[in-house]
Amino acid sequence: MTSQPMTLLIIISETVLEDILIDEIMDLGAKGYTITDARGRGTHGTRAGRWTQGGNIRIEIVGNAALCERIVQRLQSAYEQDYGLLMYTAPVELQN
Amino acid sequence: MTSQPMTLLIIISETVLEDILIDEIMDLGAKGYTITDARGRGTHGTRAGRWTQGGNIRIEIVGNAALCERIVQRLQSAYEQDYGLLMYTAPVELQN
């Protein structure tokens, strides 16, 4: 089992931003991403995933630390003020 | 990129408990949570997410260690015996 230390970046944000965020992430050099549908609560109130309220998406990116930092900075400066957004990172071992 | 060490708490439990667990979590002081629908298998058997069997939810909470510990203790004492429940924690870096 050859494993490789990597960074996992989790982004939780509004469904309506899905296409926009994917464009940003790929532009910044990500090799891939995984999305699941989510709902939740935070400083912007409850996002229950009902149509008129909108729901959340949870984006999961495995990449090197520099990539994750670029993504975090870009999303912070462009979307944090106006949209629901939570990001966190953790070290993981990519198995390949 | 100013990041902040935090604890990630993952709770996997029965869909039927969603409202109850959210009340508990917010009462104990969480600032937010994220939920995704899930299915799975464990010591309580298979929970395939079909209606009469019920499915699972996966709750994700980013908070400080004390909050996560309070939540874990409360859920353990109140729900572990009678309901399907799995909880684990990991250190993460909150990006904000």
Add this chain to the structure above:
Amino acid sequence: MTSQPMTLLIIISETVLEDILIDEIMDLGAKGYTITDARGRGTHGTRAGRWTQGGNIRIEIVGNAALCERIVQRLQSAYEQDYGLLMYTAPVELQN
């Protein structure tokens, strides 16, 4: 709060493999697993979860390091070549 160090293994692969992967995982000795539906992009292209393209599943397994290693090796040798597959591990604290 008695917690126990464990390994978290995340497997992201094609929906069409769900039953097959579950059989493998349980055969190799897992005590449980959790699945969520996902979509994403990687070296095998975009898997948007539309019917004719197929979607992804995200499998989450909490177990000891040896189990996770057995699963990783088995899936790598049997599925990595022909199917979309991403696996990573991280240390977590099981709360019980």
Add this chain to the structure above:
Amino acid sequence: MQFEPVVLFFLLGVFAGLVRSDLKIPGSIYEALSIFLLLAIGLQGGVKLAEFPLVQLLVPALLILAVGALIPLLAFPVLRLLGRMSRADSGSIAAHYGSVSVVTFSVAVALLMQEDIDFEGYMIVFLVLLEIPALVIGVVLARSGSGSAQWGRLAHEVLFGKSILLLAGGLVIGFVAGAEGIKPLDILFFDLFKGILALFLLEMGLVAAGRIAGLRSYGVFLVSFAIITPLLSAILGTLLGWMLGLSVGGTMLLATLYASASYIAAPAAMRIAVPKANPALSIGAALGITFPFNIFLGIPVYLWMAQFLHSFGA
């Protein structure tokens, strides 16, 4: 014995489940079908109720509820003493059998309509009313001596849970709007009803297959219980219907209501109110045994019983 083709879809579902087919009705579709069925049945009942002097219903209604409450009260000691089941499981199973099954009722109505047998449309009201005492009695029995239940949550769960809310809501809308006002909705809620029931039965079959496969593990007692209880309850219903002067169709529907066991509303309520009860036992019995028993054998038998009794004059 009369036969209703719609039950063939249940068999198809069971077959698919047993051969482990990848066929599944997506959860959201199942939800939609069940919202539809509950609303449609409520609307049908409401329209019928509007043509009826409500006061005349009061005494029969109270009698039907009182006799219905006997079912969980009698089932509990049987489960506890004969079945040696835990207090929690006994109470939970008693609640399931005191409650009613909307789909079983629908299959009975479909048979009556196919055979052109008249029935009192207001029987639908009891789909709503019988649920409530059964769940309350089940919880009281299950928890007696073990601390107070979360009655508030339970009451909320039962009264405002989607099953009762949609049935009762449809009833009120049908009652207020009347046959004339509902007419433009007929094609959705009435004409499509049986087709949608067929799809619903397909899914029920898929899920029941899993329960039927687990049959052995329930033991001889639970299997017998799941067949004998509906039969005895149906006899109770047939006698009461006949005494109340219901038509043959109405008598058969009352028997079916008593005989049927809940596998939608009751499980959700019991999981919250009686957490120590094992849901596999109650759902397994109600859905894996009693439901197929009722739609294949029970309903034709209950019709025959009603016809037999009425042949002595009403």
Add this chain to the structure above:
Amino acid sequence: MQFEPVVLFFLLGVFAGLVRSDLKIPGSIYEALSIFLLLAIGLQGGVKLAEFPLVQLLVPALLILAVGALIPLLAFPVLRLLGRMSRADSGSIAAHYGSVSVVTFSVAVALLMQEDIDFEGYMIVFLVLLEIPALVIGVVLARSGSGSAQWGRLAHEVLFGKSILLLAGGLVIGFVAGAEGIKPLDILFFDLFKGILALFLLEMGLVAAGRIAGLRSYGVFLVSFAIITPLLSAILGTLLGWMLGLSVGGTMLLATLYASASYIAAPAAMRIAVPKANPALSIGAALGITFPFNIFLGIPVYLWMAQFLHSFGA
């Protein structure tokens, strides 16, 4: 005052929401219902349009669009000055009220059909056409002075967003296929229409309940705005319809179009184009106040207004 039973389903939904029932229409079902409604309305309009000389429509269409554009232009300064709202919120709310609501329109059509009142079928075209200038004006107002909007993305969002695409697509298909070609689809898209509208209103009620509960936090201004704006807009529509020589039904539909506020297409477009606007305010007003106001009080009043004006001769 005329009454359309389908709105009872909205009340049921509001009730379920207020008592915090676990009833919910799954997201995918809501999506499917809305795809159905948009396509069905488009098809109906297209079939009607095919029976009509298009050139004759040009001048009235331009007039209807021009007058319709007045609504957001007048609403903006009111919101900004009287309501003391931010530029972003004022522009976004103006766009919502300049846009139209497909469900409100459908309820109006249902009432006309129930009362057997004729109307110009091509009014449906304005469901598509009125949306576009309203959103553009709203965004321009919201962003004036604050840097350039992502016009490309907005144009794409509006023109190819699913609402306009399905309405316009249905319109074209209905136009090309004509009444004869569409006939085998009638039973799905026309006969089931009202039943599906009922289910849609149920879900609308569920969601509106949350908005209605938050009413207090909007303040007196926004609540008044959400009631007075549709009334004034409807008067504009009634006068214009009468001047253009529309029938009573057509006049009432034009009033309803002007009076209705969007809560599907506009919110999605505004969230992207005017991120600083608070969606809770605009959706709260449009869905929590204006929508129920329109379907319960507005529509009957607009019909009465049209009948009153036409009683003086057309």
Add this chain to the structure above:
Amino acid sequence: MQFEPVVLFFLLGVFAGLVRSDLKIPGSIYEALSIFLLLAIGLQGGVKLAEFPLVQLLVPALLILAVGALIPLLAFPVLRLLGRMSRADSGSIAAHYGSVSVVTFSVAVALLMQEDIDFEGYMIVFLVLLEIPALVIGVVLARSGSGSAQWGRLAHEVLFGKSILLLAGGLVIGFVAGAEGIKPLDILFFDLFKGILALFLLEMGLVAAGRIAGLRSYGVFLVSFAIITPLLSAILGTLLGWMLGLSVGGTMLLATLYASASYIAAPAAMRIAVPKANPALSIGAALGITFPFNIFLGIPVYLWMAQFLHSFGA
């Protein structure tokens, strides 16, 4: 040339896909539509089959299967030698073209009904029967020399996969219940059929748009293959239908069956049985080229071919 308005919905879907609209049919709705279509077609076939002496079908059925098996057997060497494709891809694509497309068949039936042309209802049986040999042959060809396939899993996948199970299940239910027993389900399964087919084609268009955009990358060979194969297969079907004495409608349906390529059952089966095959190639050809070719050009041509041949006497 005859024209069926339902294909306009496919064009709308393609348009929406090409302009990258946010329109999408939720996955669960697509699932439900496909369950509906498969069951409805099965039921229709079963009802027709019940009116027919089964023994008389034996010889024609065997002939139709034997000739149908020629298609993948002939396609494989063409793909391998002319197309220089890998063994896995050649086998997988051959299996797709040997299999059949339920939606293509449905569009053909819709056209026949619109044109009031009679056909042998039991042709539906071949939707079930032709699938099986095609998949088996494809897998054998793809894997020859490369170790044993997981035949058990494949057999399970094919026989109990939802497509075959619902088609065959509907067939049996329709056969057992007969036209009379199915009558209350008619409105759902027969009258709504074409409307639901329209929604299905909308989604097909959305997905096909992605494939059409990728057309260039397939190369000239695959594009030609995806147009010439259905034409040749249809000629085979027309000749055989005429020789077997089928009606014009039945002949055209047989040609359509041979000409159509699977994009639902075959892809799922091949992904498991021939993992080394690239699904983008086979689905791209079947759904991006052959499917639109068939519904716009192929089906009218096959009808014309059948009419032409029959004009020489049957």
